[in-house]
Every structure is written in C-alpha cells, then in structure tokens.
Amino acid sequence: MAKELKELTKRADNYSQWYNDLVSKADLAEQAPVRGCMVIKPYGFAIWEKMKEQLDKEFKKTGVQNAYFPLLIPKSFLSKEAEHVKGFAKECAVVTHYRLKSSEDGKTVVVDPAAKLDEELIIRPTSETIIWNTYRGWIHSWRDLPLMCNQWCNVMRWEMRTRPFLRTSEFLWQEGHTAHATRVEAEAEAQKMLKVYADFAENWMAVPVLQGVKSETERFAGALDTYTIEAMMQDGKALQSGTSHFLGQNFAKSFDVTFLNKENKPEYVWATSWGVSTRLMGALIMVHSDDNGLVLPPKLAPIEVVIVPIFKGDEQHNAISTKLQPVIDKLQELGISVKYDDSDNKRPGFKFADYELKGVPVRLVMGGRDLENNTIEIMRRDTLEKENVSFDGIVERVKDLLDNIQNNMFEKARKYRDAHVYECDNYDEFKERVKDGGFYLCHWDGTEETEAKIKEDTQATIRCVPFAYEQTEGIDMVSGKPAKCRVIIARSY
Amino acid sequence: MAKELKELTKRADNYSQWYNDLVSKADLAEQAPVRGCMVIKPYGFAIWEKMKEQLDKEFKKTGVQNAYFPLLIPKSFLSKEAEHVKGFAKECAVVTHYRLKSSEDGKTVVVDPAAKLDEELIIRPTSETIIWNTYRGWIHSWRDLPLMCNQWCNVMRWEMRTRPFLRTSEFLWQEGHTAHATRVEAEAEAQKMLKVYADFAENWMAVPVLQGVKSETERFAGALDTYTIEAMMQDGKALQSGTSHFLGQNFAKSFDVTFLNKENKPEYVWATSWGVSTRLMGALIMVHSDDNGLVLPPKLAPIEVVIVPIFKGDEQHNAISTKLQPVIDKLQELGISVKYDDSDNKRPGFKFADYELKGVPVRLVMGGRDLENNTIEIMRRDTLEKENVSFDGIVERVKDLLDNIQNNMFEKARKYRDAHVYECDNYDEFKERVKDGGFYLCHWDGTEETEAKIKEDTQATIRCVPFAYEQTEGIDMVSGKPAKCRVIIARSY
Numbered sequence: 001m002a003k004e005l006k007e008l009t010k011r012a013d014n015y016s017q018w019y020n021d022l023v024s025k026a027d028l029a030e031q032a033p034v035r036g037c038m039v040i041k042p043y044g045f046a047i048w049e050k051m052k053e054q055l056d057k058e059f060k061k062t063g064v065q066n067a068y069f070p071l072l073i074p075k076s077f078l079s080k081e082a083e084h085v086k087g088f089a090k091e092c093a094v095v096t097h098y099r100l101k102s103s104e105d106g107k108t109v110v111v112d113p114a115a116k117l118d119e120e121l122i123i124r125p126t127s128e129t130i131i132w133n134t135y136r137g138w139i140h141s142w143r144d145l146p147l148m149c150n151q152w153c154n155v156m157r158w159e160m161r162t163r164p165f166l167r168t169s170e171f172l173w174q175e176g177h178t179a180h181a182t183r184v185e186a187e188a189e190a191q192k193m194l195k196v197y198a199d200f201a202e203n204w205m206a207v208p209v210l211q212g213v214k215s216e217t218e219r220f221a222g223a224l225d226t227y228t229i230e231a232m233m234q235d236g237k238a239l240q241s242g243t244s245h246f247l248g249q250n251f252a253k254s255f256d257v258t259f260l261n262k263e264n265k266p267e268y269v270w271a272t273s274w275g276v277s278t279r280l281m282g283a284l285i286m287v288h289s290d291d292n293g294l295v296l297p298p299k300l301a302p303i304e305v306v307i308v309p310i311f312k313g314d315e316q317h318n319a320i321s322t323k324l325q326p327v328i329d330k331l332q333e334l335g336i337s338v339k340y341d342d343s344d345n346k347r348p349g350f351k352f353a354d355y356e357l358k359g360v361p362v363r364l365v366m367g368g369r370d371l372e373n374n375t376i377e378i379m380r381r382d383t384l385e386k387e388n389v390s391f392d393g394i395v396e397r398v399k400d401l402l403d404n405i406q407n408n409m410f411e412k413a414r415k416y417r418d419a420h421v422y423e424c425d426n427y428d429e430f431k432e433r434v435k436d437g438g439f440y441l442c443h444w445d446g447t448e449e450t451e452a453k454i455k456e457d458t459q460a461t462i463r464c465v466p467f468a469y470e471q472t473e474g475i476d477m478v479s480g481k482p483a484k485c486r487v488i489i490a491r492s493y
Numbered sequence: 494m495a496k497e498l499k500e501l502t503k504r505a506d507n508y509s510q511w512y513n514d515l516v517s518k519a520d521l522a523e524q525a526p527v528r529g530c531m532v533i534k535p536y537g538f539a540i541w542e543k544m545k546e547q548l549d550k551e552f553k554k555t556g557v558q559n560a561y562f563p564l565l566i567p568k569s570f571l572s573k574e575a576e577h578v579k580g581f582a583k584e585c586a587v588v589t590h591y592r593l594k595s596s597e598d599g600k601t602v603v604v605d606p607a608a609k610l611d612e613e614l615i616i617r618p619t620s621e622t623i624i625w626n627t628y629r630g631w632i633h634s635w636r637d638l639p640l641m642c643n644q645w646c647n648v649m650r651w652e653m654r655t656r657p658f659l660r661t662s663e664f665l666w667q668e669g670h671t672a673h674a675t676r677v678e679a680e681a682e683a684q685k686m687l688k689v690y691a692d693f694a695e696n697w698m699a700v701p702v703l704q705g706v707k708s709e710t711e712r713f714a715g716a717l718d719t720y721t722i723e724a725m726m727q728d729g730k731a732l733q734s735g736t737s738h739f740l741g742q743n744f745a746k747s748f749d750v751t752f753l754n755k756e757n758k759p760e761y762v763w764a765t766s767w768g769v770s771t772r773l774m775g776a777l778i779m780v781h782s783d784d785n786g787l788v789l790p791p792k793l794a795p796i797e798v799v800i801v802p803i804f805k806g807d808e809q810h811n812a813i814s815t816k817l818q819p820v821i822d823k824l825q826e827l828g829i830s831v832k833y834d835d836s837d838n839k840r841p842g843f844k845f846a847d848y849e850l851k852g853v854p855v856r857l858v859m860g861g862r863d864l865e866n867n868t869i870e871i872m873r874r875d876t877l878e879k880e881n882v883s884f885d886g887i888v889e890r891v892k893d894l895l896d897n898i899q900n901n902m903f904e905k906a907r908k909y910r911d912a913h914v915y916e917c918d919n920y921d922e923f924k925e926r927v928k929d930g931g932f933y934l935c936h937w938d939g940t941e942e943t944e945a946k947i948k949e950d951t952q953a954t955i956r957c958v959p960f961a962y963e964q965t966e967g968i969d970m971v972s973g974k975p976a977k978c979r980v981i982i983a984r985s986y
Binding site for chain 2: 030032033034037038039040041042045046048049065066067068069070071072073074075076077078079085090091092093094095096097098099100101102107108109111120121122123130133134137143149153154156158170172345
C-alpha cells in the first residue's frame with residue numbers, strides 16, 4: 001500500500017485533520033507562502049474546472065452573460081452602501097503604493113515612498129460597488145433591463161482562521177449581478193439562481209442541499225433577503241455552499257442607478273447578486289470521501305475510469321494493451337475520460353492505492369489470467385466493491401456503473417443527511433445533542449437575542465428557514481415565546 | 494443610420510482615435526474608475542472567451558494542465574532572480590495593510606494603521622517567482638518532469654500610458670510555466686508554444702504573424718531567449734502578440750529547484766514560460782476592422798449570423814418567422830451561432846448599422862418581397878458585398894460563406910502585411926520611411942548601441958530576428974559594421 005495512503009488520518013480519529021490530510025495528499029491544494037492563501041494544484045483545479053464549465057452553461061441558459069470588472073476598488077466606493085460597508089470594509093487587502101525601487105545596498109527592493117496613491121485601493125472582497133458604479137452608465141431605459149452579468153474571478157478577504165477551500169484569504173468564485181425593472185422580477189431572479197445552485201449541487205456534485213432563506217443577522221451585507229443552500233458534512237456540520245441575494249434598490253440608490261420606465265418616469269433599479277466559490281470543493285470532498293481518500297462523483301471526476309494492466313514482460317504487456325485498446329477508444333467516444341496506466345515505474349499496489357486516494361470512480365484491472373479467461377476486474381470507488389466479470393460488454397457495464405455510482409453517492413449522502421435532521425424544541429436536549437452534529441429543526445421567535453444566545457451557548461447558528469419543511473406553529477425553545485418560524489440550526493464551517 | 498456609427502472616427506483621419514472609438518462603441522470595453530484599468534463588457538468578453546476556449550484546448554493537447562497560484566507575492570520573492578527584479582520590481586501595486594476601519598465621524602472608512610503587514614505583498618505582475626517557489630516542493634526526481642502548468646488569471650503592472658486591451662494596468666492573460674530535465678527539452682517547449690500561438694493567431698484570429706527571436710535588450714527579464722509573434726496593424730505598426738521564454742536554469746537556481754537525474758545526481762531544472770493576454774483583443778480589432786466598425790473572423794465571432802426580418806404587421810411577421818425557423822435550427826445544429834432579431838423597438842436601418850459596428854460576419858435579411866419570391870438577402874461583413882439569392886440551399890451557402898470570410902480575412906491581412914515588409918539597408922531612407930509604418934528587414938551589427946540609436950532617432954525598435962526570412966550577409970545601416978543578423982525593425986504598440 002502506498003506510503004501516502006498509510007498516513008491519511010482516519011475520519012473517526014480526527015475529522016478535521018483527515019480533511020486537511022486529504023486535500024494535501026490527494027494533490028488538491030497546498031498552503032501558499034502568503035498567509036491564508038492556497039495553491040490549487042492541477043488535480044484539484046481539474047475538478048474546479050469541471051464545476052465551472054457546468055455552472056457557466058447553466059447561467060448562460062438563463063440569459064446571463066460573462067464580463068470582467070476590475071480587481072481594485074477605490075476605498076470610497078466601499079463606504080457608499082451603509083450596510084455593505086459594515087460587512088465588507090473590514091478585513092481587506094489595501095493597496096497604498098504603486099512602485100518599488102532598489103534598496104540602497106542594491107540587494108533588495110523596497111517600497112518607493114514617493115509612489116503613494118492619493119486614494120487607497122482595495123482588492124475586491126466582492127464586486128457590488130464597482131459593478132453598480134459601472135451599471136449607472138449602462139442602464140438608461142427599461143429597454144436596457146434586465147441586465148444580467150456574471151464574472152469568474154478571484155476575490156480577497158483577510159480571514160484570520162483559514163482552511164483550504166473552506167475559508168481562504170484569496171479564493172476563486174463567480175459573482176452574478178443582475179439589474180431589473182421590478183421588485184417581483186428581481187426576487188424571482190434571486191430564487192431562480194438558488195435553484196440553479198441547488199440543482200448543480202444535487203445532480204453534479206451528488207450533494208443534497210437544503211434550500212432556504214437566511215435570518216436577518218446572517219444576511220449578506222446590503223441585502224433584503226439572502227437565500228442559501230446548506231449541505232451537511234459527514235461530521236453533521238453545515239456548510240453554506242452557495243448564496244443568492246435580493247438586494248432591493250439599495251445599491252441602485254447608493255450609486256444612483258435609475259431607468260426611465262415605460263411611462264418615461266425615472267425609477268431606481270432592482271438588484272440581485274449570487275455566488276458560489278472554491279468552497280464547493282470543500283463540500284465535495286467532505287460529503288463523500290472516506291478513510292482511503294477522495295470519492296468523486298463521475299460527473300466531476302477528472303479521470304472517470306482508470307485501467308491498470310498487470311503484466312510480466314513485453315509480450316504480455318502488448319497482448320493486454322491490444323485487448324484493451326478498443327475499450328479505451330469506445331469509452332472515450334462516449335465522452336468518458338479514461339486513463340490507461342501501464343507505466344512500469346510503479347507497482348500495481350501503489351497505483352491502486354493512489355487512484356483510490358484520488359477518488360477515481362471506476363477501476364479496471366486486467367492480468368494474464370483475465371486475458372486467458374476473457375475476464376476483467378471492475379472496482380467501484382464509492383463502495384470499494386470489486387467483481388471479476390466477462391470482458392464482453394464491459395463498455396456498457398462501465399457506462400451503467402458510472403451512472404449507478406453518481407446516483408448511489410447522492411442517495412447515500414441524502415440518507416445520511418435525512419437521518420441527521422432532528423425536530424427539537426427543548427433547549428437542554430438541543431444543547432446536549434448539537435455537539436454531535438446534525439441539523440435541528442426548531443421553532444424560533446425571530447429575535448436576534450435568541451439567535452445570539454444559541455450561538456454563545458453552543459456555537460450553532462441559524463442556517464436558514466428551510467423551504468422543504470412545513471412551517472408549523474410552536475414555542476421558541478430558548479425564550480418560550482411564540483415562534484415566528486421554524487428554522488434549521490446547526491454548527492457549521 | 495445609427496447615431497453611434499456616425500460618430501465613429503475614420504481610420505484615415507485619426508487611426509488611434511478610431512481604435513478608441515471602436516472599443517467603446519462596439520461595446521467591447523470601457524475605462525474603469527481605477528486609473529489604467531478597464532471593464533471588459535459582455536460583447537468583448539464573449540470574444541475573449543472564445544479565444545480562451547480554443548487556446549486552452551491547444552495547450553491541453555500538448556500535455557499542459559491548469560492550476561492556480563496566489564495573486565499576492567511576498568516582496569522578497571521579486572528580488573531573488575537578479576534580472577527579473579530589474580524588469581518587474583518597478584511599477585507594481587503594493588499591498589501594505591490588511592484592514593479598514595470606520596473613520597472618527599463614522600461616515601467613511603480609513604486604513605487601520607495597526608494592520609500593517611510585516612512584509613509588503615505585490616499583486617503579481619507575472620508569476621515566475623511564486624511558481625518556482627512552489628515547484629521546489631513538487632519536483633524531486635526526473636520522474637516528476639516535465640511539469641507543465643498553466644494558469645488563466647489577472648495580473649497587474651502599473652503602466653503610465655494605457656490604452657484599452659493594448660496596455661492596461663490590470664489585464665487578463667494565461668501564463669504557462671514548464672519545468673524540464675534538459676536544456677534541449679526546455680528550448681523545444683518554448684518553441685513549440687510559440688508555434689501554438691502562431692497557429693492560433695493565423696487560423697483563428699486570421700491575423701498573420703512573423704515568428705522570431707527577440708534581441709537581448711527586448712528579452713523577458715530573466716530569460717535566455719524570448720520568442721515572439723509580431724503582427725502588423727493597419728497603420729503598419731507592429732504589435733507583439735505573444736511571447737514564449739526559454740528561462741534556462743535561472744529561476745531554478747534562484748529558488749533552489751533541483752531534481753535527481755537517472756544517475757541519482759542532483760541537477761537544476763530547466764524552465765520555460767509563455768503567455769498571451771487580452772492584448773490579442775487589440776490585435777484582432779486593429780488588423781481587420783474598418784470605418785463601419787468591427788470585422789470579426791467567424792471562428793471568434795460571438796454571433797456568426799444575424800437574421801433580420803422586415804415586416805409590417807403580425808401576419809407578415811409570422812409568415813417570415815415561420816419560413817426562417819428551419820434555417821435557424823439547421824445553422825444551430827451545425828454549431829453556428831445565430832441571432833434572430835425580430836425586435837420591433839428598433840428600425841431595420843438601426844439594426845443593420847449596429848450589427849456592422851459589432852462585426853457580425855454574415856447578415857441575412859428577408860422582407861415581404863423575398864417571401865413572395867423565395868429569395869433572401871445575404872451580406873458579408875468583411876467586404877460589405879450583398880446579394881439577393883434563392884432561399885433554397887441558404888444553409889449551405891451561409892456555411893461556405895463563413896469559411897470563405899475566415900480565409901479571405903487572413904489572406905487580406907497577409908497581403909497587406911507582405912506588401913509592407915521592406916528590405917532596407919540605408920539609414921537615411923529608413924528614417925524617412927519608417928514614419929509611415931511597415932516592417933523593415935535590416936542588417937544589424939548585434940550591438941545595443943545601434944539598437945538604442947535607432948530607437949532614439951525613430952522610435953522604432955528591433956521586433957525580432959524573423960524565422961521566415963533568409964539570414965543574408967550584409968552591413969549594419971547605422972554603424973557600417975558587418976552584420977550579425979537580419980532583423981525586423983518597426984514602430985510598435
């Protein structure tokens with residue numbers, strides 16, 4: 001068994017360490033020399049690229065166009081929207097100078113004090129301000145609406161405690177920013193994009209998510225409503241995996257963006273914004289993987305099928321390769337990504353462990369006896385089940401198995417999640433149980449006081465008012481007052 | 494005729510203003526509120542996306558993998574490679590602080606002086622330093638080589654004089670960084686990627702380029718050789734459109750990146766880097782467009798065919814739409830992007846002018862008489878020729894015309910370029926003629942003095958030692974000394 005694999009911490013021993021180990025050993029990402037930033041390695045980036053490609057397609061289907069807005073935002077912009085400034089004008093990377101010069105001894109470089117900017121520039125933590133400043137020039141009449149742009153880019157928030165993919169100072173994301181003529185249309189857009197995210201999470205990542213709306217405290221800074229998809233990790237904690245915001249007219253008012261309606265009267269524009277980030281990588285890893293390594297859903301796996309021949313000498317090598325080549329060709333014709341690993345500088349056992357670690361969904365192995373018997377070994381990564389099967393019809397079998405794995409992974413995760421959603425209206429019981437993870441469906445009186453107390457007592461937060469559960473009447477378990485709604489409460493990443 | 498079109502400056506009147514007008518009026522990009530930065534608008538970005546998609550495919554075919562490295566580089570990294578520091582540690586955006594706080598009056602935000610970084614961070618002007626610092630951990634043995642990564646990202650160089658796409662403080666690009674076991678392999682890689690760039694420019698952008706190698710003065714900071722593709726704009730100036738660098742072992746030595754060779758002895762790794770940027774957009778615009786607006790090669794046009802019906806009343810509208818629908822469907826099945834513009838809030842004349850401005854390669858128009866006669870009007874944007882043709886077989890006709898336009902645009906640009914390459918070994922003649930543009934094939938003694946004098950006298954620079962022209966013996970036109978080589982000299986963007 002490969003050295004790397006042996007060193008992977010077990011989930012039961014230390015879930016958090018298991019995650020960090022996995023990110024590093026499966027070649028997904030590593031810590032960069034700049035605090036809180038990461039290098040996304042080729043294998044990790046290939047997964048992100050697949051996510052991007054599919055999401056981008058879905059966005060474009062809804063009429064969204066991509067564009068690019070500047071990295072740097074004038075400091076004054078951040079102060080323009082009152083709520084937004086509270087949320088984002090804090091832990092930001094600030095550019096103050098625009099030139100370096102040689103040090104006096106000529107051995108190094110120093111900042112040139114003469115090259116100080118008149119106004120500091122902020123590396124975007126999110127782009128509402130610069131985009132709404134730009135939209136002012138693009139929107140004049142109702143004919144210019146809706147305006148729906150998205151950008152794929154890097155953003156930066158100077159996070160104090162960071163973890164690869166889950167919370168990093170720099171991360172990659174997409175941010176959609178739409179402008180509409182009416183409140184109804186903007187609200188519908190925010191909800192539509194939440195649906196796009198939920199469908200992607202469930203159908204591509206095989207990650208079941210609860211859709212819902214955030215409490216006021218947890219809203220995006222400047223939003224009237226923040227919609228969220230919440231996924232459950234294997235330790236029962238929640239991971240907010242994507243958000244969509246109905247921004248009302250706040251940014252339009254702050255940046256003076258109006259349009260002439262059909263009656264030729266000026267009105268402020270209605271806005272939404274919505275984003276998912278490399279955080280999705282964290283969800284993907286944590287929901288499915290096991291003590292042997294990554295488990296990837298076929299639809300997002302950079303390699304869907306790995307084929308390992310076991311041979312002695314060139315003759316057998318050639319015979320097996322010749323037998324396998326048509327299978328490789330046919331799988332590739334079907335759009336399935338295949339790796340044929342007949343390298344002879346690694347032993348088969350090392351290869352097996354390595355592809356398990358990397359989460360390749362299906363492994364085929366053919367040795368001399370298989371060649372004689374017209375058989376092949378097929379293993380599925382999700383359950384680790386393996387079977388020796390007839391070589392005939394192997395292409396169809398692999399194709400079906402990939403579909404089966406995709407569905408099985410979703411069902412497994414959904415069952416796990418559903419088994420860990422608890423109705424609870426007793427605060428003592430809640431405090432005791434929430435330590436062990438799970439989503440708690442509780443009645444809430446709607447006050448910030450209750451929310452704050454729960455967080456202080458248990459570190460758990462209100463994740464959302466979930467759409468999937470009925471809103472029943474009840475009593476707030478903390479205050480004893482009549483509830484305004486039922487919410488999901490959980491500890492979270 | 495549309496208002497926007499009337500206002501487009503003519504090339505003959507002011508080529509430079511024509512370019513700026515076009516970028517803005519064709520909705521490609523606009524100036525951002527941050528000095529020297531731009532917003533790439535959806536239409537412009539759609540062209541860039543098509544470029545990216547094709548280039549990315551070509552890179553991957555050669556075995557390159559995408560990855561992502563951090564935006565911010567510790568200042569000290571920039572000093573590590575002696576030549577590199579001279580070239581890049583100058584006009585950089587410097588991050589010195591990581592927090593903002595509310596001003597005393599609470600009305601705005603100020604930089605928190607307590608949140609000063611111990612070491613300043615630089616927004617990457619290019620990523621050799623941070624990538625070679627990372628490669629140290631990835632490369633141990635000859636088995637780890639070659640290592641070939643690329644990233645698509647934003648970079649920043651604090652340019653003093655900026656022009657949209659051609660020279661901006663922030664720009665988008667890709668940067669490939671490869672590591673090899675031998676000098677020969679690294680040199681071959683640098684040359685291979687130059688070929689990928691040249692093929693892309695010629696076959697996709699329809700922009701003919703001269704491939705060649707840069708003089709020492711014009712080399713990338715830290716390279717042993719810089720290869721370039723040089724395109725000629727319609728004013729006869731050169732535009733460096735892509736470069737590929739053979740970096741020798743310079744970065745490996747600066748960042749201590751060694752590998753154990755097959756004899757188990759440590760050796761420094763050999764490196765290349767190569768990049769193209771949103772500058773390509775500038776080349777695309779300037780090579781083909783005319784006084785009516787953009788002219789886009791079909792392979793990169795976001796809309797390849799626009800269809801405009803001319804109708805009075807719903808009945809005729811419906812009849813024409815019904816007749817056209819199968820054509821739209823068939824074109825889309827062939828992978829051709831079609832826009833059917835039957836909007837009734839703009840007059841046909843406005844639409845025609847607007848799609849000309851946007852460079853849509855083919856326009857089809859059908860009116861009532863066409864419907865009666867089973868005909869349709871077809872116009873090609875590159876020559877503005879239009880023809881009334883039979884409706885039967887229109888799909889095939891459009892398909893062939895798109896190929897024809899792609900080839901014709903390349904041939905036209907190639908002929909223009911070839912007609913403006915002059916052999917010249919007389920300095921007085923050179924000085925007189927170079928003002929009017931063109932590429933001058935001259936003998937050069939290989940000295941920096943000659944190079945500097947030419948630049949001082951004429952603003953022209955040595956673009957490259959071109960591969961396509963024979964290296965003949967001759968006399969340097971400036972110094973009168975025997976020449977080392979023949980070079981292309983031109984004024985450039």
